[in-house]
Amino acid sequence: MAETYSDGTTTDGTGEGFLNDRTLKWVGVAGSALFTLVIAAFLAYIVVVQVNFALLVEVFQPQFVDALYTVLTVVVVGSVLSVTAGVIVGLARVSKTTFTRSVAKGYIEFFRGTPLLFQLAVVFFGIPALWPSGQFPFQNFAYPAAIIGLTLNHAAYIGEAIRGGIESVPDGQMEAARSLGMSYIQSMREVVLPQAWRNALAAIGNDQVILVKDTSLLTFIAVPELISFFRNVNSTNFDAWTPLLLVAIGYLAITVPMGMLVRYLEARADPAGRGDR
Amino acid sequence: MSDSAERTESESASTERDGQSAESARAAGTERPLLEFDEIDKYFGETHVLKNVSLDVPDGEVCVVIGPSGSGKSTLLRCANRLEEIQSGEIRLDGQSISAKDADINRLRQRIGMVFQSFNLFPHKTALENVALAPRKVKGMPKEKANERAADLLDRVGLSKQKGSYPNQLSGGQQQRVAIARALAMDPKVMLFDEVTSALDPELVGEVLGTMRDLADEGMTMMVVTHEMGFAREVGDRIVLMADGEIVESGEPKQFFENPETERGKRFLSRLL
Numbered sequence: 270m271a272e273t274y275s276d277g278t279t280t281d282g283t284g285e286g287f288l289n290d291r292t293l294k295w296v297g298v299a300g301s302a303l304f305t306l307v308i309a310a311f312l313a314y315i316v317v318v319q320v321n322f323a324l325l326v327e328v329f330q331p332q333f334v335d336a337l338y339t340v341l342t343v344v345v346v347g348s349v350l351s352v353t354a355g356v357i358v359g360l361a362r363v364s365k366t367t368f369t370r371s372v373a374k375g376y377i378e379f380f381r382g383t384p385l386l387f388q389l390a391v392v393f394f395g396i397p398a399l400w401p402s403g404q405f406p407f408q409n410f411a412y413p414a415a416i417i418g419l420t421l422n423h424a425a426y427i428g429e430a431i432r433g434g435i436e437s438v439p440d441g442q443m444e445a446a447r448s449l450g451m452s453y454i455q456s457m458r459e460v461v462l463p464q465a466w467r468n469a470l471a472a473i474g475n476d477q478v479i480l481v482k483d484t485s486l487l488t489f490i491a492v493p494e495l496i497s498f499f500r501n502v503n504s505t506n507f508d509a510w511t512p513l514l515l516v517a518i519g520y521l522a523i524t525v526p527m528g529m530l531v532r533y534l535e536a537r538a539d540p541a542g543r544g545d546r
Numbered sequence: 547m548s549d550s551a552e553r554t555e556s557e558s559a560s561t562e563r564d565g566q567s568a569e570s571a572r573a574a575g576t577e578r579p580l581l582e583f584d585e586i587d588k589y590f591g592e593t594h595v596l597k598n599v600s601l602d603v604p605d606g607e608v609c610v611v612i613g614p615s616g617s618g619k620s621t622l623l624r625c626a627n628r629l630e631e632i633q634s635g636e637i638r639l640d641g642q643s644i645s646a647k648d649a650d651i652n653r654l655r656q657r658i659g660m661v662f663q664s665f666n667l668f669p670h671k672t673a674l675e676n677v678a679l680a681p682r683k684v685k686g687m688p689k690e691k692a693n694e695r696a697a698d699l700l701d702r703v704g705l706s707k708q709k710g711s712y713p714n715q716l717s718g719g720q721q722q723r724v725a726i727a728r729a730l731a732m733d734p735k736v737m738l739f740d741e742v743t744s745a746l747d748p749e750l751v752g753e754v755l756g757t758m759r760d761l762a763d764e765g766m767t768m769m770v771v772t773h774e775m776g777f778a779r780e781v782g783d784r785i786v787l788m789a790d791g792e793i794v795e796s797g798e799p800k801q802f803f804e805n806p807e808t809e810r811g812k813r814f815l816s817r818l819l
């Protein structure tokens with residue numbers, strides 16, 4: 270493309286000045302090459318010089334595996350619950366009843382407008398404080414608090430994604446379904462939501478990747494996840510890079526397949542091959 | 547065609563003989579109009595869009611609604627299956643109120659098919675699934691049976707080869723014929739058509755009008771909003787001219803097109819030429 274245009278007879282905009290289309294392309298390639306080189310050299314240095322392999326093997330099992338398993342469990346449960354709750358929030362957000370709509374709007378405003386860390390603090394410290402001291406019935410409240418906090422928070426984001434998805438389905442779809450005698454619920458379930466879901470999938474996928482990364486905040490309420498793992502190994506062994514390498518691998522091992530899952534779901538939700546529509 | 551012509555004759559005859567009309571109408575099988583608009587008013591906010599409109603559509607009639615843009619034609623059709631609420635008056639299907647607060651609208655809508663200008667096919671479903679969906683979900687028809695019927699309906703509108711196609715793989719004319727089949731799948735008593743050929747390329751208009759003509763020939767009661775005057779004239783049993791939210795003239799096509807009674811009618815026709 271770039272060649273055809275800059276080699277062509279066009280007189281302005283492409284062939285003039287220092288940064289024409291052809292040089293831009295080479296600046297891009299050179300920049301990327303330089304970047305790759307620097308990162309590769311840095312990683313090689315870290316892996317060869319900084320990482321202590323004996324320690325790496327030692328902490329891999331059970332500490333690292335346990336931490337990864339904890340993150341995975343929280344992510345799976347949190348995903349299922351937050352997507353489910355998010356669909357409900359999204360439906361409430363487009364309700365024809367002003368009251369329902371306002372409640373959903375308030376919910377979304379609150380959970381998107383305050384930090385997740387604050388919300389976790391409310392659940393983990395605030396809720397047990399409502400009981401007389403020592404009488405809170407849960408022994409290990411960290412996990413339930415983590416799930417509750419992540420679900421409430423991400424349901425707000427997913428609710429917005431679903432709302433956007435529903436609103437981008439033309440009104441004529443609901444009207445056509447209703448005019449056939451289908452109820453509001455049937456029309457939503459069979460006609461509007463499948464399309465809204467397809468429209469919202471990219472945004473939902475984004476949010477779920479953020480949910481994975483948000484589990485790092487759970488170290489604050491003493492859930493033994495990957496950052497807690499790092500802190501333990503780091504403070505007992507005075508080694509930063511060995512646990513850091515494992516932590517990076519741990520997060521990517523979840524987020525990369527998750528991205529692939531979202532793309533698979535997008536393809537499956539688009540049987541007509543409509544591409545971006 | 548001859549069928550519907552006969553019907554119109556007997557109707558106009560019965561309205562002339564006012565007093566005994568009920569009797570003779572019953573004999574002709576039209577004791578009451580199938581679809582009745584009874585002094586309805588429709589507002590959008592402050593705008594008065596339908597003004598005290600009354601209209602009776604007898605069983606088997608093809609009622610063609612024409613009129614300038616913004617005159618309320620679409621709104622009239624949309625009120626008939628309650629996609630819009632009316633503020634006063636009543637709309638009845640076979641004597642049952644559609645507009646009443648407590649009307650069982652999902653049940654009534656099954657008997658009123660609607661076809662839209664923009665097709666509104668379900669893009670995530672094949673042609674066959676589009677047609678079979680409502681019978682399955684609303685009537686609880688088993689999948690096999692619903693698919694079989696959907697296939698028959700698609701054959702009927704000339705789309706036997708397109709059953710497995712998604713809407714975006716079909717031409718506008720084909721999509722609109724799927725939409726007609728989809729509406730027919732609920733066995734409606736009345737079909738409403740709102741400018742169903744307006745979004746089509748000119749060369750695709752004919753196939754859709756042809757499908758509608760076949761329906762009319764089979765005796766379907768139809769309300770058709772259209773700009774296709776040829777169709778109005780040939781297939782219509784009655785022409786209803788709307789302007790500014792009112793019905794300003796209503797009559798048989800031949801009479802309306804050759805010798806309109808009202809000033810508005812004359813002006814509307816002169817603008818078409």
Ligand SMILES: Nc1ncnc2c1ncn2[C@@H]1O[C@H](COP(=O)(O)OP(=O)(O)OP(=O)(O)O)[C@@H](O)[C@H]1O
Pocket residue numbers: 590593595613614615616617618619620621622
């Ligand atoms: N949803 C709406 N909200 C507010 N006003 C509306 C709405 N729909 C229609 N109207 C108004 O109602 C009037 C009648 O509209 P309608 O669509 O029924 O006209 P029409 O005869 O179908 O016109 P056209 O030939 O352009 O389709 C117009 O003045 C229009 O602006």
Ligand SMILES: [Mg+2]
Pocket residue numbers: 619620621740741
């Ligand atoms: Mg219209």
